[in-house]
Amino acid sequence: MKKISSHAAPAAKPDAKSVLKPGAQVIVDTLIDLGVDTVFGYTGGVVLPLFDKFYDAPINFIVPRHEQGGCHMADAYARASGKVGVMIATSGPGACNLVTGLATAMMDSVPMVALTGQVRTELIGNDAFQEADTTGITRPVTKYNCIVKDIKDLERMIREAFHIASTGRPGPVLVDLPVDIEVAQIEMTGNPAKLDLPGYKIRTKGHARQIEMAAQAINEAKRPVLYVGGGVIISNASEELCTLARNGNLPVTLTLMGLGSFDQTQDKSLDMLGMHGSAYANYAVQEADLLISVGARFDDRVTGNLSTFAPKAKVVHIDIDPASISKNVHVDIPVVGDAKVILTELIKLVKHQDRTEWFARIAQWKEKYPFAYNHDEQGILPQYVIDELYKKTQGQATIVTGVGQHQMWAAQFYRYSRPRQFISSGGLGTMGFGLPAAIGAQIADPKDLVVDIDGDHSFNMTLMELPTAVEHNLPIKVMILNNGYMGMVRQWQELFYGKRYSKSYLKNPDYAKVAEAMGAVGMTVQNKADVPQAIETMLAQTNPCVVDFRVVAEENVWPMVPAGKSLNEMDGLNILERLI
Amino acid sequence: MKHIINALVENKPGVLAHVAGMFAARSFNIDSLVVGRTEDPKLSRMTIVVIGDDRVVEQVRKQLAKIVPVVKVQDYAGQPVVARDLMLISVAAPPEKRPEIFSLIEMFRGRVVDIGQKSIMIEVSGPESKIEGFIDVCRPYGIKSLARTGTIAMPRRNKAE
Numbered sequence: 227m228k229k230i231s232s233h234a235a236p237a238a239k240p241d242a243k244s245v246l247k248p249g250a251q252v253i254v255d256t257l258i259d260l261g262v263d264t265v266f267g268y269t270g271g272v273v274l275p276l277f278d279k280f281y282d283a284p285i286n287f288i289v290p291r292h293e294q295g296g297c298h299m300a301d302a303y304a305r306a307s308g309k310v311g312v313m314i315a316t317s318g319p320g321a322c323n324l325v326t327g328l329a330t331a332m333m334d335s336v337p338m339v340a341l342t343g344q345v346r347t348e349l350i351g352n353d354a355f356q357e358a359d360t361t362g363i364t365r366p367v368t369k370y371n372c373i374v375k376d377i378k379d380l381e382r383m384i385r386e387a388f389h390i391a392s393t394g395r396p397g398p399v400l401v402d403l404p405v406d407i408e409v410a411q412i413e414m415t416g417n418p419a420k421l422d423l424p425g426y427k428i429r430t431k432g433h434a435r436q437i438e439m440a441a442q443a444i445n446e447a448k449r450p451v452l453y454v455g456g457g458v459i460i461s462n463a464s465e466e467l468c469t470l471a472r473n474g475n476l477p478v479t480l481t482l483m484g485l486g487s488f489d490q491t492q493d494k495s496l497d498m499l500g501m502h503g504s505a506y507a508n509y510a511v512q513e514a515d516l517l518i519s520v521g522a523r524f525d526d527r528v529t530g531n532l533s534t535f536a537p538k539a540k541v542v543h544i545d546i547d548p549a550s551i552s553k554n555v556h557v558d559i560p561v562v563g564d565a566k567v568i569l570t571e572l573i574k575l576v577k578h579q580d581r582t583e584w585f586a587r588i589a590q591w592k593e594k595y596p597f598a599y600n601h602d603e604q605g606i607l608p609q610y611v612i613d614e615l616y617k618k619t620q621g622q623a624t625i626v627t628g629v630g631q632h633q634m635w636a637a638q639f640y641r642y643s644r645p646r647q648f649i650s651s652g653g654l655g656t657m658g659f660g661l662p663a664a665i666g667a668q669i670a671d672p673k674d675l676v677v678d679i680d681g682d683h684s685f686n687m688t689l690m691e692l693p694t695a696v697e698h699n700l701p702i703k704v705m706i707l708n709n710g711y712m713g714m715v716r717q718w719q720e721l722f723y724g725k726r727y728s729k730s731y732l733k734n735p736d737y738a739k740v741a742e743a744m745g746a747v748g749m750t751v752q753n754k755a756d757v758p759q760a761i762e763t764m765l766a767q768t769n770p771c772v773v774d775f776r777v778v779a780e781e782n783v784w785p786m787v788p789a790g791k792s793l794n795e796m797d798g799l800n801i802l803e804r805l806i
Numbered sequence: 807m808k809h810i811i812n813a814l815v816e817n818k819p820g821v822l823a824h825v826a827g828m829f830a831a832r833s834f835n836i837d838s839l840v841v842g843r844t845e846d847p848k849l850s851r852m853t854i855v856v857i858g859d860d861r862v863v864e865q866v867r868k869q870l871a872k873i874v875p876v877v878k879v880q881d882y883a884g885q886p887v888v889a890r891d892l893m894l895i896s897v898a899a900p901p902e903k904r905p906e907i908f909s910l911i912e913m914f915r916g917r918v919v920d921i922g923q924k925s926i927m928i929e930v931s932g933p934e935s936k937i938e939g940f941i942d943v944c945r946p947y948g949i950k951s952l953a954r955t956g957t958i959a960m961p962r963r964n965k966a967e
């Protein structure tokens with residue numbers, strides 16, 4: 227990675243004498259004061275003054291090849307580190323290219339700040355060159371956005387952006403910066419500007435009576451299930467969650483976003499639930515008499531048919547966002563607040579109960595319907611590749627994904643044991659997230675082992691970021707599970723459209739050559755026997771490495787809850803049963 | 807069912823767009839939305855009449871409260887409130903019909919605010935039902951045009967106060 231230069235302007239100190247600074251310098255100094263050491267950004271006309279100040283700022287600056295990629299990098303940087311990801315883009319086309327990335331971060335509650343250049347204040351509304359109504363376009367895909375109209379508000383608004391992005395239910399915040407604000411001079415006293423957000427209130431502490439009721443419900447439950455989501459990772463509450471599961475003797479199922487919040491190698495883990503979740507998790511939820519949801523939002527991929535979801539269960543819902551509660555499913559005991567704070571209180575009240583019968587029942591389901599694939603298959607099965615990766619990395623790699631079948635197999639066949647270990651676009655399901663996300667995660671922790679389990683067509687969408695990884699010598703590994711198809715789409719066409727594979731097959735390039743042309747290491751694996759060695763070779767690389775696994779083309783993800791069906795009405799169980 | 811929701815919002819650019827956009831994005835049904843200044847120059851009050859069952863309205867309330875520049879949200883359902891609409895209505899009024907129309911205006915406590923050769927303009931304010939009632943009685947004469955503000959509302963003073 228690039229060395230950080232040390233002779234840049236120091237951050238404002240409380241008692242420093244007041245100095246005159248241009249807006250662009252105020253922005254950079256404020257970022258530094260807020261602890262930002264890494265910024266992603268792509269330049270352009272109206273951000274030239276700002277980029278000039280980054281020329282010698284002590285900040286690791288990463289330039290993507292496309293603003294969407296930069297946005298995903300900042301997003302994954304945030305997911306991997308828990309810090310706020312920062313992305314800068316120019317006005318008009320630059321800002322428009324952020325939309326997919328912002329929406330991705332919004333859906334998965336990721337703390338990000340996007341700074342966009344804007345045309346001069348007096349030109350706004352005149353269809354000026356490279357003008358777009360950035361705040362208008364991004365309002366529905368940001369937690370908050372604003373435009374700076376007065377240099378006096380600049381520092382405060384930047385600080386507010388970071389505060390809003392990183393607190394409560396996190397999300398992306400965009401600050402639009404007209405170029406005249408970047409160059410206007412302002413007297414800086416050195417005292418940090420005070421936030422002025424009368425409408426922004428967060429409840430972190432749960433209501434004591436509600437917590438008591440939740441504890442009582444848990445202590446009385448015969449067949450409880452903890453249903454855990456991304457909120458536990460956001461809240462850094464994995465330890466508390468683990469204690470609750472242990473002390474209360476509770477089985478735990480995770481959403482796609484919750485993967486990593488609970489060690490899946492533990493007995494109490496039911497792995498992922500939902501459309502492509504485990505049969506044992508889905509059966510347990512449908513049989514449960516108490517569902518304790520922590521930081522999960524009852525997404526339709528999780529619940530299946532809402533009217534028959536967890537039909538026998540009372541529902542406890544712990545979430546920091548009041549609007550998440552009773553949005554989709556009626557909640558009996560809501561507890562609004564931060565998961566870590568609430569779990570800490572809840573643990574004190576929960577007693578160990580003997581639930582031998584319930585765990586025996588779960589064990590039966592586990593035995594009967596584990597995630598499985600055909601070990602005797604001649605060709606390379608995508609699940610086998612992931613299984614091998616799991617073994618060769620001892621389950622310790624940070625996994626990022628694209629969107630599709632490979633994403634589901636990455637969720638099923640790699641087992642996660644620490645928070646922030648699995649990074650994937652769950653809510654928006656953005657193809658092309660994988661490669662830039664791998665870059666962002668690797669930058670967050672240069673020593674980490676970061677593997678992108680990607681689909682061929684997902685990879686096609688953002689593969690131009692490979693040179694970004696090469697430029698920064700990032701040792702990311704990309705495993706393309708290349709089935710030639712938009713596999714997830716093909717699976718639906720096979721099952722619901724009479725195998726009419728309409729427009730879901732495209733000709734792919736030779737990825738190994740693409741990788742090499744871009745300065746990365748490229749490999750192709752066509753034989754099953756070569757898979758283990760190829761993975762070892764890949765893991766030994768210190769440069770970005772792309773491995774093209776030519777996998778069996780028409781493999782399906784099982785189990786599957788078809789749209790509109792109840793969680794216990796899974797297809798593919800007969801296939802899984804036959805495999806064991 | 808109709809609910810009157812009251813939101814105190816920061817007087818900042820984009821707030822109205824944010825609120826209106828949220829309603830559209832989540833397909834909530836707005837009957838009327840009124841924005842106006844308050845006693846505090848930094849704050850505006852939005853009075854929003856929403857149609858929906860209790861669950862929908864609860865989501866509306868929560869989603870509104872989530873919008874950063876929205877300072878406070880109240881649902882007046884189940885509370886005694888004073889709710890008023892203001893209407894300007896222009897009605898065809900040939901001289902021979904005017905006495906009739908004037909007596910209707912009297913009954914509804916309206917005011918004549920403009921008189922033309924063939925029509926008169928009337929100002930009426932009050933609860934929505936009264937406004938609707940006045941429109942109904944004007945219809946036979948011929949309504950030329952009509953403008954309404956939408957509802958504004960305030961809770962009645964608590965008896966204990």
Ligand SMILES: Cc1cc2nc3c(=O)[nH]c(=O)nc-3n(C[C@H](O)[C@H](O)[C@H](O)COP(=O)(O)OP(=O)(O)OC[C@H]3O[C@@H](n4cnc5c(N)ncnc54)[C@H](O)[C@@H]3O)c2cc1C
Pocket residue numbers: 333334335394395396454455456457458460461480481482483484498499500501502503520521522523524525527528544545546547550563564565566629630633634651652653654655656714
């Ligand atoms: C092809 C595809 C298939 C999918 N299939 C599945 C599937 O089978 N199973 C599955 O689970 N998902 C699946 N998903 C993902 C799914 O779409 C959702 O993204 C996911 O289920 C949402 O996870 P979550 O409920 O944990 O919510 P998140 O989106 O992670 O939301 C976090 C929740 O936690 C709350 N929160 C945030 N911070 C805190 C805090 N500090 N304290 C307390 N609460 C907090 C938030 O308010 C929010 O309610 C699939 C996605 C794709 C693209």
Ligand SMILES: Cc1ncc(C[n+]2csc(CCOP(=O)(O)OP(=O)(O)O)c2C)c(N)n1
Pocket residue numbers: 628629630631632633654655656657658680681682683684685707709710711712713714715
């Ligand atoms: C940007 C974007 N466009 C379209 C889709 C719809 N979609 C979901 S999965 C999928 C196919 C993914 O194909 P691939 O990346 O090859 O993964 P596979 O399913 O084959 O593992 C498509 C087109 C999407 N999720 N994102």
Ligand SMILES: [Mg+2]
Pocket residue numbers: 630681682683707708709710711712713
């Ligand atoms: Mg594919």
